[in-house]
Amino acid sequence: xxxxxxxxxxxxxxxxxxxxxxxxxxxxxxxxxxxxxxxxxxxxxxxxxxxxxxxxxxxxxxxxxxxxxxxxxxxxxxxxxxxxxxxxxxxxxxxxxxxxxxxxxxxxxxxxxxxxxxxxxxxxxxxxxxxxxxxxxxxxxxxxxxxxxxxxxxxxxxxxxxxxxxxxxxxxxxxxxxxxxxxxxxxxxxxxxxxxxxxxxxxxxxxxxxxxxxxxxxxxxxxxxxxxxxxxxxxxxxxxxxxxxxxxxxxxxxxxxxxxxxxxxxxxxxxxxxxxxxxxxxxxxxxxxxxxxxxxxxxxxxxxxxxxxxxxxxxxxxxxxxxxxxxxxxxxxxxxxxxxxxxxxxxxxxxxxxxxxxxxxxxxxxxxxxxxxxxxxxxxxxxxxxxxxxxxxxxxxxxxxxxxxxxxxxxxxxxxxxxxxxxxxxxxxxxxxxxxxxxxxxxxxxxxxxxxxxxxxxxxxxxxxxxxxxxxxxxxxxxxxxxxxxxxxxxxxxxxxxxxxxxxxxxxxxxxxxxxxxxxxxxxxxxxxxxxxxxxxxxxxxxxxxxxxxxxxxxxxxxxxxxxxxxxxxxxxxxxxxxxxxxxxxxxxxxxxxxxxxxxxxxxxxxxxxxxxxxxxxxxxxxxxxxxxxxxxxxxxxxxxxxxxxxxxxxxxxxxxxxxxxxxxxxxxxxxxxxxxxxxxxxxxxxxxxxxxxxxxxxxxxxxxxxxxxxxxxx
Ligand code: ADP
Ligand code: MG
Numbered sequence: 001x002x003x004x005x006x007x008x009x010x011x012x013x014x015x016x017x018x019x020x021x022x023x024x025x026x027x028x029x030x031x032x033x034x035x036x037x038x039x040x041x042x043x044x045x046x047x048x049x050x051x052x053x054x055x056x057x058x059x060x061x062x063x064x065x066x067x068x069x070x071x072x073x074x075x076x077x078x079x080x081x082x083x084x085x086x087x088x089x090x091x092x093x094x095x096x097x098x099x100x101x102x103x104x105x106x107x108x109x110x111x112x113x114x115x116x117x118x119x120x121x122x123x124x125x126x127x128x129x130x131x132x133x134x135x136x137x138x139x140x141x142x143x144x145x146x147x148x149x150x151x152x153x154x155x156x157x158x159x160x161x162x163x164x165x166x167x168x169x170x171x172x173x174x175x176x177x178x179x180x181x182x183x184x185x186x187x188x189x190x191x192x193x194x195x196x197x198x199x200x201x202x203x204x205x206x207x208x209x210x211x212x213x214x215x216x217x218x219x220x221x222x223x224x225x226x227x228x229x230x231x232x233x234x235x236x237x238x239x240x241x242x243x244x245x246x247x248x249x250x251x252x253x254x255x256x257x258x259x260x261x262x263x264x265x266x267x268x269x270x271x272x273x274x275x276x277x278x279x280x281x282x283x284x285x286x287x288x289x290x291x292x293x294x295x296x297x298x299x300x301x302x303x304x305x306x307x308x309x310x311x312x313x314x315x316x317x318x319x320x321x322x323x324x325x326x327x328x329x330x331x332x333x334x335x336x337x338x339x340x341x342x343x344x345x346x347x348x349x350x351x352x353x354x355x356x357x358x359x360x361x362x363x364x365x366x367x368x369x370x371x372x373x374x375x376x377x378x379x380x381x382x383x384x385x386x387x388x389x390x391x392x393x394x395x396x397x398x399x400x401x402x403x404x405x406x407x408x409x410x411x412x413x414x415x416x417x418x419x420x421x422x423x424x425x426x427x428x429x430x431x432x433x434x435x436x437x438x439x440x441x442x443x444x445x446x447x448x449x450x451x452x453x454x455x456x457x458x459x460x461x462x463x464x465x466x467x468x469x470x471x472x473x474x475x476x477x478x479x480x481x482x483x484x485x486x487x488x489x490x491x492x493x494x495x496x497x498x499x500x501x502x503x504x505x506x507x508x509x510x511x512x513x514x515x516x517x518x519x520x521x522x523x524x525x526x527x528x529x530x531x532x533x534x535x536x537x538x539x540x541x542x543x544x545x546x547x548x549x550x551x552x553x554x555x556x557x558x559x560x561x562x563x564x565x566x567x568x569x570x571x572x573x574x575x576x577x578x579x580x581x582x583x584x585x586x587x588x589x590x591x592x593x594x595x596x597x598x599x600x601x602x603x604x605x606x607x608x609x610x611x612x613x614x615x616x617x618x619x620x621x622x623x624x625x626x627x628x629x630x631x632x633x634x635x636x637x638x639x640x641x642x643x644x645x646x647x648x649x650x651x652x653x654x655x656x657x658x659x660x661x662x663x664x665x666x667x668x669x670x671x672x673x674x675x676x677x678x679x680x681x682x683x684x685x686x687x688x689x690x691x692x693x694x695x696x697x698x699x700x701x702x703x704x705x706x707x708x709x710x711x712x713x714x715x
Pocket of ligand 1: 215216217218219286299300301302303348349350358470471
């Protein structure tokens with residue numbers, strides 16, 4: 001029955017969640033748990049600091065003697081913060097992080113305890129690699145995996161109630177040196193982009209070019225549900241989403257939650273979370289209510305992609321941990337509740353350096369404008385040529401519920417430029433925007449300088465990939481996903497496009513000394529080949545779905561089963577090996593790992609659907625039927641008939657679902673995935689439809705699962 005529901009409602013509404021301490025001033029806590037350059041400068045000799053600073057800022061190799069000194073300083077700092085253990089933290093091919101803790105302690109010959117942390121311990125760790133997903137790489141090497149310190153992402157302290165651990169961001173590779181993680185490809189993709197961008201900038205006459213880096217600012221959406229409700233739902237516990245649940249009479253139709261006043265209990269949680277983030281040097285910048293009831297967003301200020309990506313993982317970890325401390329369960333799943341909006345993660349991304357600045361910012365001089373147009377063109381080409389790769393990079397069973405559901409961008413990759421910039425590129429394509437060179441003066445045909453207003457408000461929500469004034473925003477990324485995969489795909493496609501542009505530009509520049517003429521010639525060709533991907537209209541509309549495919553030749557890729565095979569396409573294999581980001585073997589292992597995760601997550605959900613329907617929902621229906629029967633009254637109208645009918649329909653669907661789950665022997669991973677996408681998902685929906693109907697028929701006091709109205713509205 002619903003005793004646990006009643007009790008939960010009582011306890012939640014009685015609790016006093018606001019007994020929190022006042023938070024500390026920002027100045028006192030900012031980055032206080034980070035072993036950054038400032039801490040290093042304080043604790044290292046001048047020469048050691050100079051060496052490590054160079055490594056941190058440029059990735060230059062570190063002298064082992066310096067590593068020893070840094071390790072000793074890091075240990076002393078960590079121990080002064082209460083740490084007795086350290087851990088390399090790494091980023092396997094799942095969306096989670098992994099860590100193995102080791103003590104600083106060693107004993108001496110007198111049986112006393114001393115501590116030790118050498119450069120080699122800092123630099124290299126050796127966790128057992130066998131239990132991490134490694135796809136086909138499992139075959140080429142037995143179990144061994146290595147972690148190696150990434151000095152470009154700072155070490156930090158993670159506190160628990162009674163202690164602390166020094167965490168060292170690391171890469172993770174196999175014994176034979178293959179990337180088993182999400183960090184190595186990101187570092188390589190950055191390097192490939194840097195190399196190609198330098199070629200283009202050099203051709204554009206730039207003489208001083210600092211190393212280029214990509215930037216990332218991720219907007220994270222999430223739901224908060226009281227843990228008393230969440231713990232009473234096996235589906236939320238094991239799958240992170242509700243597999244059942246009838247829509248409440250009131251959902252999000254009033255749009256009264258979006259940017260509304262934040263409930264006090266939630267604001268207390270947010271402030272606590274943000275202080276934890278500040279201690280770790282993560283610049284939390286905005287928070288607000290999102291569209292669905294119970295849904296919120298947090299967005300830190302952008303940082304270098306590698307650091308932003310580590311920080312994003314840490315943010316997800318701390319969201320869950322802090323929520324628990326406040327009696328909430330934080331749901332990062334892309335679609336925890338049917339019928340209300342799901343959660344995404346907008347990945348804001350740009351590239352730039354210290355000398356040319358942000359290359360996706362039009363800037364204020366004609367020269368900056370030309371660089372901007374080239375880099376923007378490179379993105380357009382990249383999305384057009386590698387749209388299926390971008391789609392594959394965000395593919396998961398969970399994200400499939402959002403994409404194309406008219407609440408999140410469609411599963412067709414197009415680029416939104418905004419009307420002004422779209423017109424510039426259109427004119428370049430048709431040749432209207434030529435360069436009349438009057439005495440060396442350049443006139444871009446609009447004004448002397450292009451300036452792009454950032455679109456006000458929410459802009460075009462229906463576009464998966466939008467220019468937003470000085471960056472692109474990849475909006476189709478899922479809320480639970482690591483941002484690394486999308487960043488790898490974006491940086492790599494950009495590297496490829498910039499290489500293409502460099503080659504064309506070199507040819508054009510051999511014909512003319514006017515850079516603008518050369519740039520416009522290259523961009524004209526680029527737009528003729530790839531301009532089809534630019535779309536400013538309504539991405540939700542049926543017309544676009546038709547036109548995108550039939551007239552524009554773009555692909556609509558609705559499910560993960562359809563998307564993941566992109567990793568096996570010759571173009572993508574060539575892209576990654578040419579740029580040095582992933583070898584064919586490393587790429588193949590990614591297909592296998594992601595496909596396996598897709599299969600496993602649907603199978604877990606399907607089993608849970610069958611189990612909950614059989615052991616919780618059917619018994620509730622039967623109990624209600626027996627109550628009606630024992631009342632012994634004959635009414636003109638009784639729900640008994642409908643309940644009996646729906647309950648047996650549900651169990652018939654459960655039987656079909658169980659039978660489908662028995663199927664084995666698929667001739668390929670692809671057919672297995674398609675079977676799950678096309679058959680199993682449909683059967684799960686069939687069971688759910690019947691169960692949700694029962695929820696509207698069966699007496700409320702018999703219903704065993706917390707209802708949507710309770711989970712979404714009671715805080
Ligand atoms: P909106 O909801 O309007 O898109 P938000 O303020 O919620 O805006 O988030 C915008 C995100 O974009 C922030 O994380 C911000 O730091 C980030 N951002 C701004 N400029 C850049 C840039 N050049 N590169 C990457 N991210 C950026
Ligand atoms: Mg936003």
